Amino acid sequence: QVNEDVNHYMKLITENILKLENYVLPNFYEGFNLTDEHQKPIDFGKFDFIIVGGGTAGSLLSNRLSEVKEWSILLLEGGTGGNEFTDIPGVSSFLVNSPYNWGCNTTPQRSICQDKIKNVCKYPRGKGLGGSTLINDNIFLRGAASDYDKWTELGLEGWSFQDVLPYLKKYENASFENIDVDYHGFNGELVIENFKHVSDVATAYMEILESFGYSMTDINGKNPLGYGIVQQSTYKGRRESGAKVFIDSVVEEQTNLQILTEALVIRIVTDNLRATGVEFIHNETKYHVNAVREVIVSAGVVGSPQLLMLSGIGPSEDLLNLNITPVKDLPVGQFFQDQCVAGIQATTNYFQNTSLEYEISRYLKASGFLTSSARANVYTFHNIKNYPTMELIFLDGFGLQHLNDTFGFTNPLTIALYSVLLYPKSVGRITLASNNPLEFPLINPNSLSETQDLEALVEALDLTLSILSSEPFKKFNVTPLRDTKLCGDYSFGDASYWKCLIQYNGIAAFHGIGSCKMGWNSSESVINERLLVHGMDNIRIIDASVVPSFVTGHLVGTVYMIAEKGADMIKEDNLIIREYLTSNSDYRTISSISFLLSSIVIIYSTVLSYFN
Numbered sequence: 001q002v003n004e005d006v007n008h009y010m011k012l013i014t015e016n017i018l019k020l021e022n023y024v025l026p027n028f029y030e031g032f033n034l035t036d037e038h039q040k041p042i043d044f045g046k047f048d049f050i051i052v053g054g055g056t057a058g059s060l061l062s063n064r065l066s067e068v069k070e071w072s073i074l075l076l077e078g079g080t081g082g083n084e085f086t087d088i089p090g091v092s093s094f095l096v097n098s099p100y101n102w103g104c105n106t107t108p109q110r111s112i113c114q115d116k117i118k119n120v121c122k123y124p125r126g127k128g129l130g131g132s133t134l135i136n137d138n139i140f141l142r143g144a145a146s147d148y149d150k151w152t153e154l155g156l157e158g159w160s161f162q163d164v165l166p167y168l169k170k171y172e173n174a175s176f177e178n179i180d181v182d183y184h185g186f187n188g189e190l191v192i193e194n195f196k197h198v199s200d201v202a203t204a205y206m207e208i209l210e211s212f213g214y215s216m217t218d219i220n221g222k223n224p225l226g227y228g229i230v231q232q233s234t235y236k237g238r239r240e241s242g243a244k245v246f247i248d249s250v251v252e253e254q255t256n257l258q259i260l261t262e263a264l265v266i267r268i269v270t271d272n273l274r275a276t277g278v279e280f281i282h283n284e285t286k287y288h289v290n291a292v293r294e295v296i297v298s299a300g301v302v303g304s305p306q307l308l309m310l311s312g313i314g315p316s317e318d319l320l321n322l323n324i325t326p327v328k329d330l331p332v333g334q335f336f337q338d339q340c341v342a343g344i345q346a347t348t349n350y351f352q353n354t355s356l357e358y359e360i361s362r363y364l365k366a367s368g369f370l371t372s373s374a375r376a377n378v379y380t381f382h383n384i385k386n387y388p389t390m391e392l393i394f395l396d397g398f399g400l401q402h403l404n405d406t407f408g409f410t411n412p413l414t415i416a417l418y419s420v421l422l423y424p425k426s427v428g429r430i431t432l433a434s435n436n437p438l439e440f441p442l443i444n445p446n447s448l449s450e451t452q453d454l455e456a457l458v459e460a461l462d463l464t465l466s467i468l469s470s471e472p473f474k475k476f477n478v479t480p481l482r483d484t485k486l487c488g489d490y491s492f493g494d495a496s497y498w499k500c501l502i503q504y505n506g507i508a509a510f511h512g513i514g515s516c517k518m519g520w521n522s523s524e525s526v527i528n529e530r531l532l533v534h535g536m537d538n539i540r541i542i543d544a545s546v547v548p549s550f551v552t553g554h555l556v557g558t559v560y561m562i563a564e565k566g567a568d569m570i571k572e573d574n575l576i577i578r579e580y581l582t583s584n585s586d587y588r589t590i591s592s593i594s595f596l597l598s599s600i601v602i603i604y605s606t607v608l609s610y611f612n
């Protein structure tokens with residue numbers, strides 16, 4: 001049986017990789033076509049809630065909202081679903097060049113991606129149930145307490161670390177060592193485990209980190225500063241996409257949840273600042289579906305601002321220029337930001353005896369390189385001069401993308417040490433290219449446009465080189481690679497060399513935030529602290545686009561938290577009065593208390609205003 005499985009996976013991996021070698025990413029929303037743009041949409045009925053996008057946030061929301069049996073929920077997702085190939089973390093580098101990525105690029109950048117075609121960076125976004133968790137690197141990081149406390153300093157009530165911690169814990173099922181137990185959840189659905197492979201080179205790396213003054217820590221715990229073994233969202237070494245975890249488990253029993261894939265939502269239909277439904281394309285046909293209660297937009301950092309703007313919600317002047325009738329003037333797309341990454345690769349004399357066949361046999365037992373997306377195995381958060389918190393990612397090899405022709409692994413081992421600029425100051429923008437919903441929007445992260453950002457990355461690369469040149473690496477003959485082709489004019493290790501390296505090899509981190517920023521006023525944000533679009537009745541945005549400022553790490557943990565908290569807000573706002581009238585005793589008690597409290601508040605304010 002085991003051998004058969006190995007053969008099956010050998011075929012699965014080799015066939016898929018060969019197929020993807022010739023795959024060309026599309027430059028528009030492929031798979032959708034409108035034969036007649038002005039075609040009258042076909043009626044698709046009505047639902048209490050319509051969720052646009054079954055990605056990271058949309059998957060969790062579908063699960064939580066469908067718990068309320070009386071509600072009908074429609075989930076509209078542009079892509080299809082994952083499979084046993086996408087489940088293998090080790091193939092993730094191939095998935096970014098596959099039909100599971102929409103295929104967007106950035107606009108031309110000045111400070112990064114210079115040797116790429118026309119100076120643009122790729123900007124992958126997951127397409128399919130699970131969204132970006134279908135193609136991402138599964139690294140699970142969810143930010144430090146101070147990150148969320150900063151959100152309340154921005155005026156966002158209810159988003160301090162103490163407020164969000166129960167939601168960070170609710171979906172988590174932590175299953176790893178050296179854990180800060182007070183900071184993790186153990187009863188949720190999303191399994192978080194360690195990548196178990198720690199090579200001799202990685203051990204030497206940790207020895208070096210100790211000599212630099214860093215200690216081992218739970219990087220998702222109370223004090224994330226220090227280093228730790230990667231925590232990843234895999235279960236027994238297989239990818240845990242949002243859809244696998246939150247949708248597959250309910251799809252059969254929750255008959256009130258209807259999922260339609262390959263459905264691209266092109267417009268939110270509004271009447272008097274209230275969403276009445278959405279229009280979408282499916283099988284080359286346009287449909288209209290009514291929303292009785294709310295439209296929830298979870299189309300991600302690129303899809304959500306685009307959909308709002310196509311629906312007239314955005315900067316009025318820009319919309320008028322594109323012949324879109326403005327519905328609500330808001331700074332949609334204007335606070336878009338992304339983190340930035342640059343690093344150094346190095347060769348070693350360290351040989352690893354392995355092969356694809358052997359790795360598959362290990363994968364089937366939940367171990368080995370295929371259980372990790374990038375073979376990133378040690379994470380470090382550290383402060384550098386004048387700049388809080390950078391992240392260092394140690395890559396112990398490059399995973400499957402560096403296989404040679406016979407699918408053997410690169411030998412000897414190549415390592416890489418990447419620095420992530422966690423809190424960039426540079427602000428970019430997402431704008432519509434046209435009013436055609438099948439055209440990608442213009443994505444401009446404007447990376448490193450602020451000098452401080454560039455200086456911080458340069459300093460981080462200095463540190464990286466010192467680490468790579470440290471004594472414990474000598475026995476592995478760790479030799480940093482120099483870019484003589486593009487940066488040969490500069491002296492290796494000088495600030496000017498690093499600037500050149502960053503210009504050519506620096507990339508956006510694909511951790512975009514802020515394009516539908518949460519905030520308290522409508523001139524500097526798009527939604528309020530209850531995730532409702534400012535000035536609109538019943539449109540909520542729940543995904544990475546609402547994140548108001550970066551967290552210490554990547555985004556998935558934060559996005560699930562926002563969805564978890566958002567689901568509770570939707571329940572609070574839509575259930576409490578109705579439940580007061582029903583016979584459900586738990587709800588009746590809660591509702592009675594809240595009814596009583598709100599009555600007291602109303603009486604108190606009436607009395608106050610009388611005396612004033």
Ligand SMILES: Cc1cc2nc3c(=O)[nH]c(=O)nc-3n(C[C@H](O)[C@H](O)[C@H](O)COP(=O)(O)OP(=O)(O)OC[C@H]3O[C@@H](n4cnc5c(N)ncnc54)[C@H](O)[C@@H]3O)c2cc1C
Nearest residue numbers: 053055056057078131132139265300303543544554555556
């Ligand atoms: C290559 C890559 C690697 C990454 N690695 C990591 C990592 O290791 N760890 C980490 O924490 N973060 C990582 N990230 C970032 C993280 O995955 C995302 O920030 C997060 O998943 C975003 O969640 P979301 O719900 O906002 O959007 P998504 O998960 O992208 O979901 C949006 C969904 O909406 C759908 N959609 C969009 N527009 C429409 C429309 N008009 N109609 C219908 N459906 C639509 C999309 O198909 C998609 O399913 C990575 C991202 C990428 C791209």
